[in-house]
Amino acid sequence: MTDLLATATRFAKSHLAPNAAKWARDGRMQIDALRDAAAEGLLAFQAPRDWGGHEIGFADKLKLLELFSRDSYDFAFSLTNTAGAAAHLATALPRAVAERYVPAMLKGERFGGSALSEPGAGSDFAGIKTRAMPDGDGWRLTGEKGWITNAAFGDVFITYAQTDPSQGWRGIGCFLVDGRREGFQRANAEALAGGGVIGAGGFKLDNYRVHADEVIAPPGQAFRRAMASVNQARTYVAAMCVAMVDASLDTAIAYGKSRQAFGSPLAAKQGWRWMAADIATDAEAARQLVENAAAKIIANEDAALASAHAKKFATRMAIQRISDACQLMGAAGLREEYPFLRHLASARVANYTDGSTEMQNERIAAIIVG
Numbered sequence: 001m002t003d004l005l006a007t008a009t010r011f012a013k014s015h016l017a018p019n020a021a022k023w024a025r026d027g028r029m030q031i032d033a034l035r036d037a038a039a040e041g042l043l044a045f046q047a048p049r050d051w052g053g054h055e056i057g058f059a060d061k062l063k064l065l066e067l068f069s070r071d072s073y074d075f076a077f078s079l080t081n082t083a084g085a086a087a088h089l090a091t092a093l094p095r096a097v098a099e100r101y102v103p104a105m106l107k108g109e110r111f112g113g114s115a116l117s118e119p120g121a122g123s124d125f126a127g128i129k130t131r132a133m134p135d136g137d138g139w140r141l142t143g144e145k146g147w148i149t150n151a152a153f154g155d156v157f158i159t160y161a162q163t164d165p166s167q168g169w170r171g172i173g174c175f176l177v178d179g180r181r182e183g184f185q186r187a188n189a190e191a192l193a194g195g196g197v198i199g200a201g202g203f204k205l206d207n208y209r210v211h212a213d214e215v216i217a218p219p220g221q222a223f224r225r226a227m228a229s230v231n232q233a234r235t236y237v238a239a240m241c242v243a244m245v246d247a248s249l250d251t252a253i254a255y256g257k258s259r260q261a262f263g264s265p266l267a268a269k270q271g272w273r274w275m276a277a278d279i280a281t282d283a284e285a286a287r288q289l290v291e292n293a294a295a296k297i298i299a300n301e302d303a304a305l306a307s308a309h310a311k312k313f314a315t316r317m318a319i320q321r322i323s324d325a326c327q328l329m330g331a332a333g334l335r336e337e338y339p340f341l342r343h344l345a346s347a348r349v350a351n352y353t354d355g356s357t358e359m360q361n362e363r364i365a366a367i368i369v370g
């Protein structure tokens with residue numbers, strides 16, 4: 001892992017730091033950046049070793065995503081979605097089927113992600129309308145997915161569809177969707193005022209054929225598995241938010257030491273220092289919540305409550321504290337060369353993905369109140 005982290009550190013310096021502002025201005029990332037990451041083995045961080053992956057553990061995954069998020073949360077989110085999808089396919093599908101996708105995804109020739117959300121259903125995942133109808137030994141999928149990370153340019157999606165609406169969540173199945181096959185049509189990418197680098201978009205499925213060996217999780221299991229894996233996503237999103245706050249505070253402190261006002265550096269003023277201290281305290285509290293959730297995940301314990309606490313606190317805290325760090329900079333904080341407004345937009349996104357703040361509250365209340 002030391003080698004991979006060293007590579008990631010170099011990559012962040014050479015690719016993310018110089019380009020993150022431009023990508024945010026353009027509202028999209030250069031796909032070459034993901035391809036370059038693949039060439040360095042960075043898209044293979046999670047894939048199993050027998051697929052040529054690094055198969056790093058959860059603690060190391062957090063370190064990697066935190067490192068990238070200091071410069072570009074959006075790049076880190078896009079990367080982990082396609083890398084995570086590749087790793088998932090490698091373990092969930094028969095080898096011969098996975099062979100058609102996983103090597104290409106690890107090489108950055110194809111990109112992907114997970115498609116739960118739809119234009120009409122986000123928080124209410126059990127209410128998705130994309131239908132899967134039995135077709136011989138396989139299925140036919142018809143419907144529309146929206147707000148899917150990497151859908152602006154990717155074409156390999158772990159896709160959830162309803163096989164029997166009368167069964168509610170139990171009817172949901174999980175299927176491999178290949179965007180190069182008949183019945184798949186990409187929608188225009190979302191044009192966003194912030195967070196466009198994530199590549200959120202959608203696709204329509206029209207009688208799209210899924211072969212029997214392309215079922216990732218059958219009805220009855222797909223919803224439960226998605227809910228089980230979301231605890232990890234909530235924890236790494238929280239960690240990525242802490243990293244953005246840390247980076248914002250470091251930037252503000254460096255600036256405050258050199259900027260003079262009223263005959264001394266900003267960093268010498270008590271009011272200024274206290275705001276910096278408040279940012280640091282909240283970041284530390286969020287870090288502890290992340291560590292608590294991560295420890296449970298690593299120990300294979302139930303992390304539902306811990307990950308919901310971590311995500312709710314860290315994502316809300318990031319919006320407040322990145323804004324405060326920007327305040328410490330005065331007008332200069334608005335300049336494109338600084339990360340504050342980009343990080344703020346990313347923190348906004350983080351408040352929705354993998355369950356909104358309100359859904360974390362629902363989860364916490366269901367556990368503590370019943």
Ligand SMILES: Cc1cc2nc3c(=O)[nH]c(=O)nc-3n(C[C@H](O)[C@H](O)[C@H](O)COP(=O)(O)OP(=O)(O)OC[C@H]3O[C@@H](n4cnc5c(N)ncnc54)[C@H](O)[C@@H]3O)c2cc1C
Pocket residue numbers: 081113114115116117121122123124146147148149150195198200349352353354355356357358359
């Ligand atoms: C950049 C980006 C990338 C994304 N990537 C993916 C992806 O890769 N895959 C994927 O499947 N999805 C993805 N999403 C979608 C994301 O998961 C949804 O945005 C999220 O689930 C919330 O759904 P919604 O936006 O439809 O909001 P809605 O469900 O319409 O909710 C709107 C607001 O009402 C609140 N609300 C809803 N129900 C309740 C309730 N019962 N009580 C109180 N408040 C409630 C919500 O918390 C929210 O604040 C992405 C979203 C963004 C912005």
